Amino acid sequence: MSIKFLAEDDRPREKFLLKGKNSLSDAELLAIIMGSGNREDSAVELGRKILQSVGNNWHNLSLLSLSDLMKFKGVGEAKAISIAAALEIGRRRAAQEVPEKIQIRESKDIYKVLQPYLSDLQTEEFWAIFLNQNNRIVGKARLSSGGINQSVVDVRILFKNCLEHLATAIAIAHNHPSGNLKPSQEDLRITKQIADAGKILNIQLLDHLIISQNAYLSFADENIL
Known part of the structure; x- marks a missing residue:
């Protein structure tokens, strides 16, 4: 009308x-x-x-x-x-002063942001951090939660969130309640799928972290991104 x-x-x-x-x-x-x-x-x-x-x-x-x-x-x-x-x-x-957005410079910065949400969980969750062109955080979200050893993320929902935040880059993370930081084949597959989809939309995947109670593994640091 x-x-x-x-x-x-x-x-x-x-x-x-x-x-x-x-x-x-x-x-x-x-x-x-x-x-x-x-x-x-x-x-x-x-x-x-x-x-x-x-x-x-x-x-x-x-x-x-x-x-x-x-x-x-x-x-x-x-x-x-x-x-x-x-x-x-x-x-x-x-x-009020405009709060300065946290800038992601390395994997440790991602860990500091998401460790409070993921380290003590008994089931897996998948989170994403949305970043602007200066790699400053413009948002974060829990995208899925699953069983003891599985949390599958819908890539379409992930990038829908990216577009809503006008993100130019993302960092993703999930936890392993078992404490084992070794990435599974599913972890490697979903990481590649997200990275490939991001290239089409010109949204860079900066890193994927696996987080346990007191440690983490960075795909970028291990050159397996």
Whole structure:
């Protein structure tokens, strides 16, 4: 359905879905926070009036009290609190430093990240770390869990996750509850399958680790990647 045929209160949400958050005006963003307008004004128009009253400045809006916000027709206590809470989230976000993403330089870095998840398990699990072009971590995920000696990963699900994270490289790992770090034929087969699939998508497989309780084996370090 085209946006123009929707009720104005619904258009900001639909526009968000179709075109992304950057396409929304300030009034539309405020309309999403409020959820609805009043009998005379849509949520967008009400948002526009509120912003105009403070010179279309978010900082000025944050200075208004709940009672100030509630002076606008259609803004009750719940909407006023929603607006104030959203602005407080923005303030806290601006005050925080962006956390630096961990960079993977060697197999030990991968081990440090995944050892807490894998070392003490009684069954096998398969994990992946998703990396950007600087080999900094942009995400990680458990992709499968299995029995005592088997955890098969669906390569399609692995690369679906890669694409969702916009990853340009990956590192994978699974555990051997037995403590034996020797890779099985299945370990070698799935590693080759993932590496080959990554070449098609231009996503590099940096390493595959087998992790036990207090040690690990790196396919890259052993030149069997």
